[in-house]
Amino acid sequence: MALSNANEWLERYGNDLYRYAFFRVHDNDLAEDLVQETLLAALKAQDHFAGQSSEKTWLIGILKHKIIDHFRKTKREQPVDDIAVEANRYQDRFDTNGHWKSPFAEWHNPDKSLEQQQFWEIFNECISHLPDRLADLYTLRELNDLPTDEVCKLLDISTTNNMWVMLSRARMRLRDCLETGWFNAAPQQEL
Amino acid sequence: MLTCKEVSELVSQSPDRPLSFRERFGIKMHLMMCNLCTRFTKQMQFITKATNKFMHHAEDRLDHNQTTQLSNEARERIKKALDN
Numbered sequence: 001m002a003l004s005n006a007n008e009w010l011e012r013y014g015n016d017l018y019r020y021a022f023f024r025v026h027d028n029d030l031a032e033d034l035v036q037e038t039l040l041a042a043l044k045a046q047d048h049f050a051g052q053s054s055e056k057t058w059l060i061g062i063l064k065h066k067i068i069d070h071f072r073k074t075k076r077e078q079p080v081d082d083i084a085v086e087a088n089r090y091q092d093r094f095d096t097n098g099h100w101k102s103p104f105a106e107w108h109n110p111d112k113s114l115e116q117q118q119f120w121e122i123f124n125e126c127i128s129h130l131p132d133r134l135a136d137l138y139t140l141r142e143l144n145d146l147p148t149d150e151v152c153k154l155l156d157i158s159t160t161n162n163m164w165v166m167l168s169r170a171r172m173r174l175r176d177c178l179e180t181g182w183f184n185a186a187p188q189q190e191l
Numbered sequence: 192m193l194t195c196k197e198v199s200e201l202v203s204q205s206p207d208r209p210l211s212f213r214e215r216f217g218i219k220m221h222l223m224m225c226n227l228c229t230r231f232t233k234q235m236q237f238i239t240k241a242t243n244k245f246m247h248h249a250e251d252r253l254d255h256n257q258t259t260q261l262s263n264e265a266r267e268r269i270k271k272a273l274d275n
Contacts, residue, residue: 006273007270007273007274010266010269010270010273014261014266014269015257015259015260015261018259018260018261018265019250019254019257019259019260020250022250022259023249023250023253023254023259024249032261032262032265032268032269035261035265035269036268036269036272036273039269039273040272040273043273090200093196093199094194094195094196097194098194098195098196098197099194099195099196100195100227100228103227104227104230104231106230106233107233107234107237110234110237111237113241114240114241114244117252117255120245120252120253121253123241123245124245124249124252124253127245138242138246139246163207164204164207164208165204167204167206167207168200168203168204168207171203171206171235171238171239171242172203174238174242175234175235175238178238178241179234
């Protein structure tokens with residue numbers, strides 16, 4: 001199969017690439033740059049295109065690498081004190097005996113939420129309220145099949161164990177955020 | 192016997208970290224007697240499920256109608272870069 005040229009890729013897949021990038025790096029300029037870099041890299045690499053996947057899949061694959069590179073370059077400079085802060089937040093839920101301090105309610109029909117656009121908007125908001133490194137960690141883990149120690153190196157996380165703790169804190173935050181913003185917020189329950 | 196605090200910690204790490212037999216057993220015993228932790232565990236499973244769905248298709252979930260698009264200026268700029 002002959003490859004179409006780069007301008008045609010731009011024409012056909014430009015929007016797809018842009019959307020893919022934008023919803024992962026949350027920045028317009030950066031997403032545009034990533035599209036450009038992707039197409040340039042694709043142009044250089046087109047001889048290697050094996051034709052096993054569709055052009056679009058192939059281009060998205062290149063884009064993923066570009067996004068990972070971006071994370072690599074902008075390695076967070078902030079110190080790892082976020083782990084301590086998160087630890088306190090977590091500690092606060094339990095009394096000295098390790099019991100839950102206050103009870104919480106069952107979530108009503110959560111799977112139904114997955115089909116609702118509004119739910120995903122809230123979900124997105126909750127993700128974007130995560131501390132930067134936690135949000136990056138999530139995105140990185142999805143993008144790649146990088147081994148854990150690679151991810152840790154990329155984000156300056158000292159040990160795999162710390163990464164597990166960070167991920168579990170992120171999950172806790174998402175839980176709390178969805179509880180307040182969705183499950184305990186009345187109107188949607190009627191749907 | 193594990194405390195609620197320990198159980199919730201293990202449960203929220205379990206999507207990433209393989210738990211040992213001992214840990215899994217400890218959780219199971221605890222959940223048999225603890226409603227709150229059972230509830231919490233279900234909620235965490237839901238969070239994991241939702242996160243996976245979201246992460247893999249964020250652009251489709253948030254942008255059904257595909258309104259997010261490359262601007263014409265960006266298009267021109269990229270075209271130029273490709274021609275060089």
